[in-house]
Amino acid sequence: MARHSQTEVAVLGALSTGSMTGYEVRRAITEVLGHFWHESYGQIYPCLAALEQSGAVRRSGRGRTSGTVFQITPAGEDRLRALLAEPHTSPPARNGLLLRLFFGAHLADGEAQHLLQQARDRASTALDEYARIRDESVVEHGRSREQALREVTLSFGEHVARAQLTWAQESLATLAALDAPHAQGAPRARG
Structure with missing residues (x-):
């Protein structure tokens, strides 16, 4: 699975728990997945834009922090299931x-x-x-x-x-x- 696809999994997975802003997506990934996965704002926002363009997420208003709130769509749930079913490939180790x-x-x-x-x-x-x-x-x-x-x-x-x-x-x-x-x-x- 390509790095970009794994970012999609993290973002769609976070949104599958509820609507949130990009900042809240990053915080959810850091707090919940942070022991084994991380994403930067520089990865999350372009991913959200691409997912919105593909119809996997939609904007649903403004959040408490004045950020745009994103919500996963049925197409996004289908995309998440498809990505999760793909074979996992590990990148070369960098330690x-x-x-x-x-x-x-x-x-x-x-x-x-x-x-x-x-x-x-x-x-x-x-x-x-x-x-x-x-x-x-x-x-x-x-x-x-x-x-x-x-x-x-x-x-x-x-x-x-x-x-x-x-x-x-x-x-x-x-x-x-x-x-x-x-x-x-x-x-x-x-x-």
């Missing part, structure tokens, strides 16, 4: 932390460890946030399909954060073991 670590031999002493400590701390914070979200979620007897699917996405975040935490801790231990002989006066190998 700035791994890029820095791969070339980390050029970093000053301790900088790689500092990067890993930051990654460890971010993963730990994410796990705390996911626990808070899970605690706030009301799991009812016979929960809805929507609740179950949202729980699945929360579970993914938890698994990824735990894996990142474990990886960061193991990586810190690996670097500490390399530094141990250096601390005892032996020359440190670079490379």
Whole structure:
């Protein structure tokens, strides 16, 4: 699925929960999907214009913040269902932390460890946030399909954060073991 189509999914998905301004669409995406998806205003407003032109959304007046309110149309609901049914393709990975670590031999002493400590701390914070979200979620007897699917996405975040935490801790231990002989006066190998 092309990046543009995924923006459509995010925008149409947000509007499927109710009419809102472009600002409110961005806020809904940030607050609800922000743990695994983001869109900028520069992506949302052109997308809204294209969706309006195609008939997938329509303007329904002015909002509280003086912005134009958009509403999903039946054609937009059909478009959302079609986009959601398309096969998912992942873009090539781009991980700035791994890029820095791969070339980390050029970093000053301790900088790689500092990067890993930051990654460890971010993963730990994410796990705390996911626990808070899970605690706030009301799991009812016979929960809805929507609740179950949202729980699945929360579970993914938890698994990824735990894996990142474990990886960061193991990586810190690996670097500490390399530094141990250096601390005892032996020359440190670079490379």
